Amino acid sequence: MFTTYKEALDWIHARLRLGIKPGLKRMEWIMDRLGHPETKIKTVHIGGTNGKGSTVTYLRSILQEAGYTVGTFTSPYIEQFNERISVNGKPVTDQEILDLTNVILPLANELEETDLGGPTEFEVITAMSFYYFANNPEIDIVLYEVGLGGRFDSTNIVQPMASIITNIGLDHTNILGNTHEEIAFEKAGIIKEMTPIFTAVKHPGALKVIDEQAEKKEAPIYRLEQEFSIGAHESISKGEIFTLRTNGDILEKLEISMIGQHQTENAALAISTVLYLIQHASISVPEQAIRNGLKKAYWPGRFEVLSENPLVIIDGAHNDEGITALVHELSTRYANRNIYIIFAALKDKKLDKMIAKLDGIAAQISFVSFDFPRAANAEDLLKISQSANKFAVEDWQPYIKEEISHLPPNDLLVITGSLYFISEAKPIICQYLKNMTISL
Structure with a gap:
């Protein structure tokens, strides 16, 4: 057992030596030993090549503005390690990281002795987050950002209320594939049976793969420029203004404080998901909370x-x-x-x-x-x-x-x-x- 935050963090980071080990069996083993905390929380799952963190931030800010307590799991961190597991944008404390590490440590040691091998750094942190959120009764909803890919990512044991794929690009090709279509197949692995998928993917081949996987899983799909669209976009000195149109709503003159046309797409994904949750998941979010949440949303290190x-x-x-x-x-x-x-x-x-x-x-x-x-x-x-x-x-x-x-x-x-x-x-x-x- 560790007695200091530094000892715990050093042990977590030392697991980088194990590299990336795609697959869910180690996570499933740990979750089973913990009593399946991943089944005890309401989640939204966010994947894609770029824009995951920003989309998580828009979602969190909107839901928080509506009065919900929102957990987030993101990577990598920008300012401090603890921010990877946060509540309402506030990172967990050093003591909480220490306590969580001591929960996972004996399981990691035991797993090391099996044919599955020890958990990676990312698997350890993901397991810590599930345990933390499931045992925090104040948490209303948790937003899980995919670490790498989707199909074999350690976060992909969740059964979310909705899933999001922001976009598809040629990144991590040594692991995910060399074409947009191959990478899209890995990202589309987060699509669950009968669970809505929202996407801003534009590449025709990649979008076709996502469409096919959604159809196979009987998952309702909501696509940028089809089921929802952005119009009247205007860049301002400290952000962007745009109008969002969905099949049932028109929200005009929405303002975000993060800079970049691409941020309007991330924001549109977040809003469309919220509008779905309002209709289908008993989530109550007034329009003003959407507007205020968008404007307040801030994600460090993005323009x-x-x-x-x-x-x-x-x-x-x-x-x-x-x-x-x-x-x-x-x-x-x-x-x-x-x-x-x-x-x-x-x-x-x-x-x-x-x-x-x-x-x-x-x-x-x-x-x-x-x-x-x-x-x-x-x-x-x-x-x-x-x-x-x-x-x-x-x-x-x-x-x-x-x-x-x-x-x-x-x-x-x-x-x-x-x-x-x-x-x-x-x-x-x-x-x-x-x-x-x-x-x-």
Whole structure:
């Protein structure tokens, strides 16, 4: 048994050595030993390539605004590990993490001795979350974000009230498949019998796969631009405004505070799901709660403006779809400014297209290394870039501070790439910006 939070966290993180082990048998074994806590909570299950965390946030914020106590399970974290298991947006305490780890530890040790092998880091955290939410009587509903894929993801033991697939992109191809259709099949694994599925998938082949799986499971399907649609979209200085049309409702001039056209799609998925739950799951959510919840929704590290002067933005664009959305927003909103980019990535990503798109808008692009087992080397990233003004930097902390301090008044600095890097960099950048303000 562990006696400190640090011991517990070190043990959890040490399980990264087991890598990714797709399959549900270990989770089912643990759930059985815990008395199946996953059956004792009301859930919504959210998968997809990009937009999962934002969609979870919109859902949570709307339901919370309507007076519900909402649990969330998300990954990875941006500011602290504990936020992966949260209630109404507030991470569980260090003591709760310690207590939960001590519940799972003996089961993990026992499982290690079986043919199934020990649970991975993600399986341990997922099991902790199920136990926590099932034993917290204040929780009304829990939003579960898929970790990787869907079909064999450890969260896929839930029997949700509704499922969501945000979009499909070519990410984690070494595990999920090399085509949109193959990846869609894995994502569609979260579709359950007779359970509604909401999706913003646009790729025709991927959507066809989802349609087929929904039909096979007799699951009602609600698709962007078919059963619900977005209109009258307008970008504003601190967010987006749009109208949502469903088969039964029209909600005009909805406002979100997260930036990006893609965020209107994530918000539309959340609203459409809520409207379904109102009709079919005895959930009561007034229209004003939808409006207020959308506007209040905040998810760190997603086109987040850390400072207006100097203009510093961070964005966890860690795959081709994320970079495409980022480039679109930067080129639309800041067409008349020089854009300085600092980029870090994991080496198992498809980096050539991502870097080419960043090259296309950057007045200067710098590549940095960071301390993570799968992190790409800055020099390797530099070799991929075709930019005329590019740099490779090993020690990113002083470099970012220097770039901020020397940023010309009308230009902007964008720190982007791996969410693991963003989570490491954000608190350091924020502290430096705070110190700058104090010294002025």
